[in-house]
Amino acid sequence: MKQLLVLGAGTAGTMVVNRMRRLLDAEEWMITIVDPHEIHYYQPGFLFIPFGMYSRNDVVKPKRDFIPIGVEMIKAEADVIEPEQNRVKLTNGRTLSYDFLVIATGTQTRPEETPGLMESEWQRSIFDFYTVDGAVALAKHLRTWQGGRLVLNVVENPIKCPVAPLEFIMLADWFFHERGIRDEVELIYATPLPGAFTKPVASRYLGEILERKNIKVIPEFLIERAEPDDKKIVHYDESEVEYDLLVTVPLNMGDDLIARSGLGDELNYVPADKHTLLSKAHDNIFVLGDAAAIPTSKAGSVAHYAVDCWSENFLRYIDGLELLPTFDGHANCFIESGFDKGLLIDFNYDVEPLPGHFPLPGVGPFSLLQESEMNHWGKMMFRWIYWNTLLKGKELPLPARMSMSGKRSG
């Protein structure tokens, strides 16, 4: 029997085992997935928790519910990957051998890496919303917050879901309007980027929307430390931004397992070919989802399109054929913008997000880079699609590779 071993049962790893259990012959291939945690979080839902739109219950399900029959699931922590021996040691003493390894250990937030964040004011006047506990604590705080200056700060890129900070600040605008205290609230988005978003056309469109909503962007802000007692964040160049309420998107890093195994870059992401997802260092290790050091967004949609491309490629590879450079970095993100509206962006390695319609040219139903109610409903429907279709590795009626039809240049 051959062994396909998958580390991490998050979005990418779960999709991989579902897809491969269907595609690989059960008489020939064992599939094993390892993860220390029992709960699968619907992470796109964290965004809605601070504003009371979702609760904790809306975003949790047991991981086991999404692992198909015929896949061995081991609840354990991987201690070290030993690629020269083709094996992984677990912290419980067990050793697992593999013929092929898929690293899908994702990325995590590290607020402890920025001085001042996790000290006396953590979850008092400093919050995050990238963890369920952080989002729930912030929801509780916002219920009684009387207003003041809310500063949203992204510590450093890359981050998981680069549109989430924009969505957060736009939803905050809507939330305080609904509560009747928008006049009492100043909304500031301090980002290390030169503008509202990473790509020029989208940055311009989104920048204009933020301006209409009276949200101030402070670009190129690189936080060195927070001073929780004085309620200010300090740039490396000593400039300061004061806040009453700080919402941080902390530094993101890959799993410490990657560092322990000596497989990562300076942020514990594993260098991989951006078109085939094959590790640059080992020809029987693939890296899927946020764990990979490739120049695409760290997002579930990217992981989904990557798994689509990779699974066909993997079947070629085990038959002795070469890998085709099929993955184009395709990302597709709904951007919730408040007042029951949203935007949609669709892009890849080569093409930045452009205006137009998706998926049908001129028709949509979704509009690209424009606010619409349909985009909002797309986003709200997505939770059902995530649990019922996406995670289970079923095909979505959308091509994995990006299409230019329906898009127009900036």
Next chain:
Amino acid sequence: MATRTIAGKEVQVNDEGFMTDPAEWNKEIAVEIAAEEGLAELTESQWKVIDFCRAASADLNGKSPTLRQITTGTGVTTKELFSLFPKGPAKKVARIAGLGKPEGCV
């Protein structure tokens, strides 16, 4: 694509003033761009960072290293980088080193 003359040599630059061909770069060009950026004389510590970025870029398919790659690779802290190259060290070093503008992350 525009060209301009820096330190007596004609080089290609993009509309933001970044050189587009690292092979056209030399140390005299670095000194002149540094002066435009307000750095009158380049110190040994500044050269250390510039040299690192040139070498790192060769390994990154011509892309400029990120701030974190610079700090990890040189041992110079971010704080020191901001004093060596005030206001946006990654961008400033890239320009002086004749490399492309550091890409914003996706």
